[in-house]
Amino acid sequence: MLERIDLPDERIVGLRIDGRIDQENFDAVLADMERRLQQYDTLRVYVELEALGAMSLETLFKDLKFGLGHMSRFDKEAVVTDKQWLHRIGPVVNKLFPSVEVKVFATEEKGAALRWVRE
Numbered sequence: 001m002l003e004r005i006d007l008p009d010e011r012i013v014g015l016r017i018d019g020r021i022d023q024e025n026f027d028a029v030l031a032d033m034e035r036r037l038q039q040y041d042t043l044r045v046y047v048e049l050e051a052l053g054a055m056s057l058e059t060l061f062k063d064l065k066f067g068l069g070h071m072s073r074f075d076k077e078a079v080v081t082d083k084q085w086l087h088r089i090g091p092v093v094n095k096l097f098p099s100v101e102v103k104v105f106a107t108e109e110k111g112a113a114l115r116w117v118r119e
Contacts, residue, residue: 002026005048010036012044012117020053030066042075046117048110049081072099078117079104 002025005014013033036043055063077100079086090104105113 002029004029004032005046007046007114009118011040011042012046014046016048016050017052018050021055021059023056023059026055026059026062030062033066033070037070037073042073044075044117045077046114047077047079047081048107049079049083049086052083071097074100076100076117077102078113080107080110080113081105082107 001016001018002021003016005016007014013029013036015029033043079090079102081087081104087104087106090102093102094100103113103116105116
């Protein structure tokens with residue numbers, strides 16, 4: 001499940017991921033991001049990740065195409081999760097994609113993650 005989290009700052013896209021990401025929800029999130037990119041030069045992302053499930057190949061390609069096409073338009077991403085493997089790969093992601101600063105927070109640090117992504 002992929003759902004949007006309403007946040008007071010329109011420049012921050014809030015998402016909750018828990019399991020499989022279906023095409024319909026993914027397309028709605030992409031449309032929302034496209035709309036926001038028309039209004040703002042850059043966006044930030046706040047993600048609460050409970051579980052990462054599968055996605056169709058079509059959805060994966062859409063995600064890659066969108067991400068690579070707009071990489072420079074995102075400057076921060078806060079990921080809130082207790083998945084330890086994500087805590088370990090955060091620094092690697094920062095090196096692979098230096099235009100986006102990614103920071104991973106534990107579930108109990110949601111407040112800190114929101115403050116950081118707003119800075």
